[in-house]
Amino acid sequence: MVKIKTVNLNLFYGSFKALSNINLDVKKNQITAFIGSSGCGKTSLLRCLNRMNDFIRGVKIEGEVLIDGKEIYKNVVDLTNLRRRIGMVFQRPNPFPLSIYDNVIYGPKVHGINHQENLMEITKKALSSVFLWRELKNKLNDSALDLSGEQQQRLCIARLLAVHAEVLLMDEPCSTLDPIATAKIEELIMELKKKYTIVIVSHNMQQAARVSDYTGFFLLGEMVEFGKTEKIFTAPKDKRTEDYITGKFG
């Protein structure tokens, strides 16, 4: 089942064309990876999917993005609800300078949930889903900034789960983590796929190969090739994809 679909999507920063004619299907409960060298447009595309590019000056977007079959640019869209459903994990873990508990309940509170018991229940559920509950249940009032980078990134994911996100957009979520922490986050991502649809941008080809079901290879704003991950990495159709994954450039 297709969760997100883009049709002839173009994105311009001023006169610079950052994305060209992207046609993409993101399947539900699958992990889709975008790979390519920096500046190829993969993050720009990711930010199109929850309209985070709206805040950047001089951005122009053409074409369509459909979520559950509904276009999100042309129709009058409830942006609050859209962004709640399509959550985003950023490169650098960015918990708020608040307690662990306040970080998790920040989203629910923004959406008007104020009941203490409910909030505790939500916190427990969200932290359990990212396997943090057992280690942190007695430290909920400690500052989130004292956690390790990996725990912080998990907490950031929990923060999205607390508002019932359906899609998790991950923008190089492991780029600031060491290999052991990266492995743990990857394990979590694969676990989360059961319930959520995940799109991950990665600099690291091995990571894409390890975790994703589908991979798109991007080069200079174009999606050169898209398909099942094992196909892309074992039998790429395009010469440029092959050159990239075999390390000839990038």
Next chain:
Amino acid sequence: MNPKLSQIIAKICLGLAMLFTISILIFIIIYILFHGLPILTYQFLSSPIQEMGKKGGIFPSIVSTLYLVITSVVVATPLGVGTAVYITEYTKKNKITDIIQFGSDCLAGIPSIIYGLFGFTFFVIFLGMGWSILSGSLTLAIMMLPTIIRTSEQAIRSVPQSYRDVTYSLGGSKWQGIKNIVIPKALPGILTGVILSMGRALSETAALIFTAGMSIRTPTSIFSSGRSMAVHFYTLAREGLSLPMAYGTASVLIISILFINFISYILMNQYLKKYS
């Protein structure tokens, strides 16, 4: 000249400049406290002004000063912080924000007596507030705005963009992000600006003579006229009423300003420790 020698000369010149600056500051403080501290008694702080200041204490001036500083801070802080939030969060940097910025910087450089004249014509006469704590405080508030706007703006800009992005990515609105994360995080910086501008209000004379008047009675409300400590000092010294009383008043002023700056220094340090 050989580099070693020029290095030594430069070091000496810079050191002298520093020494000169510091010694002037220390000289002023010691000189005033030396003459003023002997006057500083409980009696001096708690008695009414008698014989135009030749005798008695400065209690009415202390009360007037408190009234003025508190009222002006209460008026200027929401206005200044609001402006800063609007400029940083709701406008993109363009010609108009540059003009606002430029205008606010110019406001900071206008001599206070001109603010006084404005306050006099606008608040005292036009709005009919008369010589009162209120007229004085509103005038002071306008004078404080540029400092508060500048420092709040810097504090708000230093809050990482990612915090705002997270609020959006959770489906929060811009205002929710500002209210819940941006302002709390910028608060120490904003407070530092407010405290610095309090120093300016505390030491203001020219603008207040025009707007708050010179009454030596203890103000009973913000509609009473009152003379601040700085104005009282000015009168005592300028009209040769009593130099010892003038030094006593100056000491109270200097101690208050040192105290306020001390607090702002601590706040600034905490702020830097926490956010860098």
